[in-house]
Amino acid sequence: MLDDGHKPSVLRHVPRCCGCGVHALSRRNVIRAALAIASTPLLRYMPAHAASADVSEVAPGVFVHQGRYEVQSAENGGDIANASFVVGSDGVAVIDTSGSAKLGAELRDAIRAVTNKPIKYVINTHMHPDHVFGNAAFKEDNPEFVGHYKLARALGTRKESYLTANEDMIGKEGFAGSEIILPTRGIKEPTKLDLGDRELLLEPQPTAHTDNDMIVTDLKTNTLFLGDLLFSVHVPTIDGSIKGWLAVLDDMGKRKAARVIPGHGPKTMELPEALEPEHRYLAAIAGDVRRQIAEGKTLAEATKSAGFSEKDAWKLFDQYHVRNVTAAFAELEWE
Template structure:
């Protein structure tokens, strides 16, 4: 039990407790040099939190599905992994890196949502005592897409990287919120309403104030829409109320200042929704929208041509029924 000075205000008490939690945790965490972390493909962004930064590319045989940002969080008694990259090969590399960081058991593998570049490495973490954690809608989403995900992955990755890749559904479901204790380190998981997908999950690390958003946060890489543009825009102000010291995007740099990090995503989706609504009002077709809606965002995002047309199609299909 930590004694908090009675004269501290409520925000100061929170900072005091966070500082005390970090102080208690630090002696129990692994020590790894920056050079060694880079050598094994991860970067420490806060005490005991490591991120592998994926590439701004489409999945292919050369990158082996290495296009998202898997993470691991080390507590005094256990480890949680957040997302596992896009293939068994990449998941195995991540697992090997974690074993070089700590000898603590990997107790939880948390998937932020259903997309293959975040879940296809899960099989590399199957072990006794490891729980797979996800949004309560994640099992149905994975089941519905299982065959197409595996077929596409095999074609894009090639046999060598695809070998061993499986769809591993969650064994622990989050319907509202859930707390996971890693030993002197508590993570708060929240199931979010339909936005990027219908199974988005966020994770907050209390000792360091680190907010993991999965693909609710993109940076540089254009956001991809597979849920509800209305829901995503509506959710962002709520996310921005989270008092965090840093945020980890699903695609982008290792960490970002919060809440400023999400402002470009908010701008992109708002521009897209505004343009599409205007075209629907004018009686334009979905083909017209794909050709012109959101083009003011061209040049501001990597992979614009690869993903933007699909975003327009999804937005038009949703918004024409408003």
């Protein structure tokens, strides 16, 4: 476990002398032993216990838990979205906390298996329940809860419906203790958060997947956390603007990054290839819907054909695609 900056005492590693003089260590040797211990990479992470959430270190100090490609249910406990944390010399930032207090607690256990540094920030990339309901597990750490400046309003207006719907899907036992934790800090302009030896850059985005999406970049490793601006394998879901989302994807495609972490998908991906399937899917919907609107087709007709060329490319297509076409039609018919 990282130990709040204190090096392990060398005396724990020095055998006691029996008095014969053979085992005695000189002061110089003690200092050499201390330096060797302090510089040993294996001592950087010293788990105190096994983590209950499966996390992987995808870059130095950057850890990701991968959610399942499923709809929320009692069987998966709402574990359907990626959740991450970044460890700095002064503390930890959590980026999305999964879909229940129980899952959030498992993520917190995973953090504590890596480090006992204070959890300074809990950052939500957007409002959706599978990314925010784990926040409750971090209340005792008294972090800053951080999000897009529109996140508080979005969560506040949906609070009761989110609580009811997610308890119904996950079940009372699996959802116990979950609650909406509103951000204590809203981000309106690009902002840096300090973790000691590393900074996180937070960039609020225009309306795309939702109206409160935010990109988080670990500047030390050039790792981008894209939240649900990036779906892979799991079909994208529109809760904002299809035109805005396509524009944001075009902008992201111009960026350089060592790796990106999607809201749903593998633990890491690379730009610009990671964006191409999602861009193709959304462009297919937009193109088909625009054509059908021009032909005088109805929404009901559009939901039976628009974007269906993408059906075999995505998991959960049947669960979410018609909803996406409906959202796109409502937006594009007023162009």
